[in-house]
Amino acid sequence: MKFLLLISAIFVNVVSYxxxxxVSGKPFNMVWLGQFSLGIILAGVTTFLFTLALxxxxxxVAYSVFCGGSIALIMVASLLLFQESINWTNYFGVAVIIIGIVMVTIK
Structure with missing residues (x-):
């Protein structure tokens, strides 16, 4: 259950960001405000889920997995949703993060 909460926090965090x-760079109007508010609300949900996982x-362990998982998924999301370029150093960096998470979580 604790890891399910942590994984949920990671996914909600990625959606929030x-x-x-x-909405960044879009003109400020009611639609912008609604979308921005949803992002902020989801950030609160992320904090709630992370707290439950703790x-x-x-x-x-929790913070390492949360940050590393968020970074890896944000990289994929930015590629797929925003067509941001990802280069070999980005992939290498995520690999190093994953290795670091494994090292931190080993007892």
Whole structure:
């Protein structure tokens, strides 16, 4: 359950940032405000889910997995949704992050 909460927090975090990215640069109006508000609300949901996950996980493990997972999924989302370019150093960086997460989570 603790890892399900953590994974949920990661996915909600990625959705939140994708929404915020989608409104950046758009003109301020009621649609913008609604989308921005949704992004902020989801950021709150992320914090709530992460806090629940901390009940069963150490902060070092939870935060490492949360940040690393978020970075990896944001990279994929930015490529697919926003056509941002990803180069070999980005992939290498994510690989290093994943290795780091594995090292932090090993007991």
């Amino acid at each position: 994708c929404i915020l990215k989608s 009940k069963g996980l150490g902060l070092t």
